[in-house]
Structures are given as structure tokens and as C-alpha cells.
Amino acid sequence: MSGHSKWANIKNRKGAQDKKRSEAFTKVSKDILTAIREGGGNSNPESNTALRVAIEKSRAVNMPKENIDRLLKRFEERKNNLSSGLMEAFGPFGIPMMIEFETDNKNRILGEVKLILRNFGGNLGESGSVAFMFERVGEIETEKDLDEATELFLIDAGVVDVDSRRILTKSENLSRIKSVMMEKGITIESAGLIYRVLNPIKLNSEEELGKILDLIEALEDNEDVVNVFAGFDYEQKT
DSSP states (O other): OBTTGGGHHHHGGGOOHHHHHHHHHHHHHHHHHHHHHHTTSOOOTTTOHHHHHHHHHHHHTTOOHHHHHHHHHHHHHHGGGOEEEEEEEEOGGGOEEEEEEEESOHHHHHHHHHHHHHHTTOEEOOTTSSGGGEEEEEEEEESSOOOHHHHHHHHHHTOSEEETTEEEEEGGGHHHHHHHHHHTTOOEEEEEEEEEESSOEEOOSHHHHHHHHHHHHHHHTSTTEEEEEEOEEOOOOO
């Protein structure tokens, strides 16, 4: 799975206001950096529409202007030395993970990710040890839940799966499906390529789920980590 948003209600079990604020800032910061990357490194919101939208969202969660300016300035300072990569890892309970990063110091991010994984009972894997468990697909998240008629329309348009606000497409169809949705007036929250696990590992308890989500959160808090994809599923007990 990706984004682990379907478990957000459990993840927020700690519920402190300052923690929610910090999580909101982390998310919009990632969105700003993603918009810059997808815009070819363009950190000017006047000519990068996606960046302008991301900045507007950051203001909506009351992120201070100086935080935004510092983020843009830091990217400009580092951008000529940035390189991207992918780490394969195992979290606790044998959960396979794919970790995308962008950094100006590969040795540093390697050491930091190793330490985070070790603190949660996980470890880095060898090249090829995890990648075969995932497939590359497009993911689109909508602003609102889709009604049944819209879901059927999207299935006819060629999407792979629809689950409430989350749509999956073949990687090569992402742009086309996104255009179809925009033409139909469906408001898109986010869209991009993800790694989708083929056979998720079932977790047995909310405690196990909490440990995995805390690990993902710790990884995502690292400014060089772009995305974390973890291959698990959990059926909440009623």
C-alpha cells in the first residue's frame, strides 16, 4: 500500500494538537518539494502552477511564510547536488518496504535510514530483495468520495481499481486518466506513480499496525525521504 492514509484514524490515536500540526506541516512540505521536482526543479510559484497550489495548501494549514521561504531557499541551495534513489528494506514483522529518496549526500541518508529501521526492528535489504514484491502503478486521490456512477465511469475509462477517494491506474495511463477526471470536473487532491505491493502481509493487531505506522512516520520525517511504500494490510477488529 502507499500513503497509508486509510489508517489515518488509527495513526492519529495520539491525537495531540501539536503533533497534528507537525504532521500537517510535514505533509505540505513534501507536497511543495514534489511540485518542484515534477516541475523540473522550478521553485518559482509564478511559473510552476503545481507549486503555487502546494503553497496555497500550506497556508491553509497555517504554515508560517518563513517556513515556506526557508524550504524554497534550501532547495535552491542544494538542487545542483541532488540525486535520487530507491532503497529496499524490511520493517518489523517482515513487512517489505520501498523507500524513495532525494539527497545531496547518499552516505548520510543511507546511515540515517539504517538507524531508523534498526530502531523499529527492521533492516535494509539487498538490491532486488524487495522490488519484485511491488508493481509500479499510478495513484490518484480525489478531494471527495466518489459516487457509484463516477466509479463506474472511471472503470469504463480504464482504471485498475477504485476505492472511495483512491484510484489506481496502469503507470502508462496515469496522465490520460488524470485528464479524463479533470474534464469531468472531479477535483484531484494528488496524483503520481507509486509502488503497490502484490501480496500484502496481514498484520494481527492494532499494536503491530501502530509500530509500522510509527516507522513510516519516522522515515517520512527525514527531509531526504520522498516516499515510503510499505506492503501490509490490516483488518480492524469490530
